[in-house]
Amino acid sequence: MRRRMFLAIPAAAAIPAPRRLRLTVAADGTGDHTSVQAAIDAVPAGEPAIIGVRPGTYLGQVIIPAGKPMIELRGLGRSPADVVIADDRANGTPKPDGGTWGTSGSASVTVDGAGLRVTRLTFANLFDEAAHPEITNRQAVAVLTRADRLVFDRVRFLGNQDTLYVNSSAAGVIARAYFRDCYVEGDVDFIFGRATAVFDRCHIHSLNRASTPAGYVTAPSTDRTNPYGLLFHRSRFTSDAPPGSVFLGRPWHPSQDPEAIGQTIIRESWIGAHIPAAPWTDFGTWPWEEARFAEYRNTGPGATVTPDRPQLTREEAAAYTVDAALRGADGWNPCGRG
Structure with missing residues (x-):
């Protein structure tokens, strides 16, 4: 019986993943930088970087320019409340x-760099309305986004009027942002803009500004050519404001x-009693009926179905999913779903 000879073929050398610059921000001076903006300024143009931010409150405007894409901001505390920018x-x-x-220009943080990823921290605009009559x-914007392919995971956005401005670089330009397990609070138009912004399992809290009406949650300005604007999926809408x-x-x-x-579009979400039976309203001379407002299978005391609440059919809802809204021409899938 002839013995077969097997030649050992060396395995191809593994190609290491490109190293990403890593920086640490610490207010007490124990990191690489004491401010978030200083860390961003230290990232070479076009180079991906991970910036860890230790617990503390970091005051001052932060700008992430278009020339610095693929930056990751990581809060290094136990909860998003431990790190405040x-x-x-x-x-x-x-x-x-x-x-x-x-x-x-009021934005505490402005994002022009594509591919930003933020986890476990808080963005806030601390403008005191009562102190400045x-x-x-x-x-007073906490965060203004104008870039594409942004991910915010377990992030808090705090403010009053115009807390979260989800925009794009120009009218007609599509910019996508994915918010997962986030908390957003404010009172007037506090989630607004023309971006495609998906809020997946988020908590949306309306403050009580002791006026009538007490506030407005969204003010979308989606371009006519963009099929996807603001989408809320399996989220919670709460408030301390009076019912309706x-x-x-x-x-x-x-x-x-x-x-x-x-x-x-708000789908499969829980809506509190602060939302009235007719939940949409005009903006100046622009009637709400001409906008693209709709709901699908919402629950809670503020989710009553009335003639003033357009509802998606099952077939229509199949086109307005988290994945469909974010996919775009490049097949972006930040959710990790198949």
Whole structure:
């Protein structure tokens, strides 16, 4: 019997994954930097980086420029509340060189770098409305996003008016953002903009501003050509405001843009009693009926089905899923679903 000869073929050398720059931010000076902005400034243009932020409150405006994509911000505390990144300016806050900041300029954090990923921390705008009665333009953004393929996982967004501004780089440009297990609070139009933004199992809390109405949750300005705007999936809508005093949304037309046909879809979510039986309302001269507002299989005391609450059919709902909204032409799948 002839013995077969087997030649040992060396295994191909494993190709190591490219190393990512790692930086640590610590307010007490024990890290690489004492501010979040300093750490971002230290990342070479175009190089991915992981920035860990130790527990503490970090005050000052943060800007992530377009030339610095694929940055990851990681809160290093036990909970999102342990790491707070905040500023305190509003639309009408005077600028040092004259004029005021405006809504976009009020943002505590501005994201222009694509592919940002944020986990386990808090973004806030600490503008004190009561302390500044002289400022009437009180839009105070905690986070402004204008980039594509963003992920926020277990992140808190705190503010009053205009807390979370989900936008894109220009009208007609699609920018996608995925929010998973996040908490967002505010009172007036506190989730707004033209981005495709998906809120998956999030907690949306309306503050009570002791006025009538007590607030508005969303103000989408989705471009007519974009099939996906704001989508809330299996989320919770709560409030300390009186029953029936908060609207789910109104259609925002920036600069009276007729192409901004806002979309808010809320599906399979729990809605509290602060939402009235007619939950959508007009924005100035723009009627809510011309926007793309709809619900699907919501529950809770504020989820009553009435003629003023458009409902998706089962077939329509199949087209407005988390995966479908985020997939885009490049097949992006931040949820990790098959």
